[in-house]
Amino acid sequence: MSEEWQAAIEGPKNGNGRTLDFEKAVLRRYEGAARKPEVGLCVPVNYSRSLLEVIPEEIKEKDYGCGDPSRYVNEGETVLDLGSGSGKACYIISQIVGPGGKVIGLDFNEEMLALARKHQAPIGKKLGYHNVEFRRGRIQDLKLNLDLVDRYLARNPVRSAFDLFKLREFEEKVSDEQPLIHDESIDVIVSNCVLNLVRPEDKKELFSEMYRVLKKGGRVAISDIVSDEAAPEHLKNNPELWSGCVSGAFQEEAFLRAFEEAKFYGIHIEEMRSEPYRTVEGIEFRSVTITAYKGKEGPCIERNQAVIYRGPWKQVVDDDRHILPRGVRVAVCDKTYQIYSKPPYKDQFILIPPREEVPPEKAGIFDCSRDAKRHPRETKGTDYKVTQGSSDVCGPGNGCCP
Numbered sequence: 001m002s003e004e005w006q007a008a009i010e011g012p013k014n015g016n017g018r019t020l021d022f023e024k025a026v027l028r029r030y031e032g033a034a035r036k037p038e039v040g041l042c043v044p045v046n047y048s049r050s051l052l053e054v055i056p057e058e059i060k061e062k063d064y065g066c067g068d069p070s071r072y073v074n075e076g077e078t079v080l081d082l083g084s085g086s087g088k089a090c091y092i093i094s095q096i097v098g099p100g101g102k103v104i105g106l107d108f109n110e111e112m113l114a115l116a117r118k119h120q121a122p123i124g125k126k127l128g129y130h131n132v133e134f135r136r137g138r139i140q141d142l143k144l145n146l147d148l149v150d151r152y153l154a155r156n157p158v159r160s161a162f163d164l165f166k167l168r169e170f171e172e173k174v175s176d177e178q179p180l181i182h183d184e185s186i187d188v189i190v191s192n193c194v195l196n197l198v199r200p201e202d203k204k205e206l207f208s209e210m211y212r213v214l215k216k217g218g219r220v221a222i223s224d225i226v227s228d229e230a231a232p233e234h235l236k237n238n239p240e241l242w243s244g245c246v247s248g249a250f251q252e253e254a255f256l257r258a259f260e261e262a263k264f265y266g267i268h269i270e271e272m273r274s275e276p277y278r279t280v281e282g283i284e285f286r287s288v289t290i291t292a293y294k295g296k297e298g299p300c301i302e303r304n305q306a307v308i309y310r311g312p313w314k315q316v317v318d319d320d321r322h323i324l325p326r327g328v329r330v331a332v333c334d335k336t337y338q339i340y341s342k343p344p345y346k347d348q349f350i351l352i353p354p355r356e357e358v359p360p361e362k363a364g365i366f367d368c369s370r371d372a373k374r375h376p377r378e379t380k381g382t383d384y385k386v387t388q389g390s391s392d393v394c395g396p397g398n399g400c401c402p
Contacts, residue, residue: 045065045066045067045068046068047068047070047092048092051070051092051095051096052092054091054095054123054126054127055088055091055092055119055123056119056123058086058115058118058119059086059087059088059091059115059116059119060086060088062085062086062112062115063085063086063088063089064085064086064193065085065089065192065193065223066192066193066223066224066225066245066273066277066287067192067193067223067224067271067287067288067289068192068223068289069089069190069191069192069221069222069223069289070089070092070093070096070190070221071221072188072190072219072221072270072291073093073096073097073188073190073221074096074097074188075096075097075098075100075101076097076098076100076101077097077101077187077188078097078101078102078103078104078185078186078187078188079093079097079101079102079103079104079186079187079188079189079190080104080106080181080186080188080189080190080213081093081103081104081105081106081189081190081191081192082106082139082189082190082191082194082195082210083106083107083108083139083191083192083193083194083195083197084105084106084107084112084116084134085107085109085112085116085192086112086115086116087105087115087116087117087119087120087132087134089105089190089192090103090105090116090132090134091119091123091132093190094123094127094131094132095127097131098129098131099128099129099131101131102131102132102133103131103132103133104132104133104134104135104181104186105132105133105134105135106134106135106136106137106139106142106180106181107134107136107137108136108137108138108139108146110136113134113136116134117134120132120134135147135180135181137180137181139191139194139195139198139206139209140198140202140203140205140206140209141175141205141209142179142180142181142209142210142212142213143175143176143179143180143181143209144171144174144175144180145174145178145179145180148174148178149167149170149171149174152167152170153167156170181213182213183212183213184212184213184214184215184216184218185213185215186213186214186215186218187214187215187218187219188218188219188220188221189210189213189214189218189219189220189221189222190220190221190222191220191222191223191224192223192224193223193224193225193245193287194224195222195224195250196224196225196245196246196248196249196250197242197245197248198248199248200236200248203258204258204261204262207258207259207261207262208262210262211262211263211264211294214294215294216294216295216297217293217294217295217342218293218294218295219266219291219292219293219294220259220264220290220291220292221270221289221290221291222289222290222291222292223271223287223288223289224249224250224255224287224288224290225245225246225249225277225285225286225287225288226249226250226251226252226255226285226286226288227249227250227251227252227283227284227285228251228252228283228284228286229251229282229283229284230251230254231246231247231249231251231280231283232281235247235280235281235283236248241280244278245277245285246277246278246280246285247280249285252288255288255290256269256290259290259292260319263294263296263297264292264293264294265292265293265294265295265296265318265319265320265339266291266292266293266319266339266343266344266345267290267291267292267319268290268291268292268344269288269289269290270289270290270291271287271288271289272286272287272288272289273286273287273288274286291344293343293344295339296319296320296335296339298335299335299365300333300334300335300336300365300366300368301333301334301335301360301363301364301365301366302333302334302358302363302364302365302366302367303333303334303337303354303357303358303360303363304354304358304374304378304379305331305332305333305334305337305351305352305353305354305374305379306329306330306331306332306352306374306378306379307324307329307330307332307336307337307340307349307350307351307352308327308328308329308330308349308350308352309324309325309326309327309328309330309348309349310326310347310348310349310350311326311327312326313326314326318336320336322336322372323372328372328373329352329373329374329375329376329379330372330373330374331366331370331371331372331373331374331378332366333366333368334360334363334366337351352374352379353379354378354379354380354381355379355380355381355384356381
């Protein structure tokens with residue numbers, strides 16, 4: 001990486017040089033970890049042995065994570081791994097998605113990328129297919145291709161303020177015309193202990209970028225470190241703790257809130273380690289894995305659908321503040337009905353379609369202020385007057401009763 005580019009991406013420094021310290025601390029620590037394994041820079045994770053067989057020891061011993069988001073990936077999907085490091089997760093996921101799927105590993109660290117790419121061809125040859133690629137970028141800016149920027153800088157070194165202006169202009173152009181990751185192109189985003197390394201001022205953009213690149217109905221599976229209490233400023237200002245995935249960690253509730261504010265829904269804590277990764281000044285930092293979905297957008301139309309929450313809770317409230325009492329027919333718009341028909345809600349509801357389907361093009365606007373209960377006549381139709389018995393009723397002589 002050129003010195004000009006290093007200076008350009010770091011931007012202005014505050015009085016204590018915080019921006020420079022943290023960016024360099026993370027970069028240097030993981031450059032060292034790419035050369036020589038660093039014990040203690042990860043949380044032990046058990047992976048399927050069969051998925052590890054094709055992966056060289058050099059990659060496995062330099063893998064730094066705190067969970068296994070690969071468990072939430074399916075065959076045939078396009079997966080983006082943020083902060084892919086040595087590439088271990090990418091090569092595991094490549095076997096899960098199979099030849100019909102695709103895996104994109106994205107990392108900022110050139111030494112880690114070199115390690116991951118070094119074994120790309122032989123691993124693909126062993127598997128019998130090549131479905132993994134690695135790209136260089138920052139996880140909070142999934143539009144800017146850093147390899148293109150480096151090529152530009154090789155031809156156009158930054159020697160003046162005007163040169164810097166031209167660099168910024170080039171960055172905007174390639175981000176718009178040749179984005180590193182295109183809008184709505186990814187089925188699943190995974191990440192393993194990387195989000196905490198992003199500067200606080202960039203974290204909102206990080207979640208926005210994840211949302212941008214996911215397809216509608218796509219999801220994230222994120223393993224990261226969270227704290228039970230907010231870390232005080234003096235811990236956040238410690239480069240060793242920050243680069244060690246500690247002091248940059250989200251507080252537990254703030255982590256979930258970040259997904260909500262980015263418009264994700266169906267947010268679910270898949271795993272939370274009982275034992276902390278580290279404890280500093282009484283604050284516990286532990287591994288957590290979260291899944292969340294994209295796709296709530298769209299109009300609320302009335303198609304006379306209802307849902308019944310199965311339980312076991314007396315009632316629940318969803319991300320759109322629908323109150324769903326157990327066992328009650330609740331009126332919902334078509335958008336909510338479709339969301340409840342898929343994971344992660346699928347098994348929690350009984351879906352009640354109308355007896356006569358209302359075509360979407362003929363549907364009216366759903367009244368969100370209406371009484372939440374849906375009378376059965378709304379789904380059956382007010383003129384529904386059928387009277388009939390069941391041919392399956394048990395009775396004497398039909399052989400179904402003792």
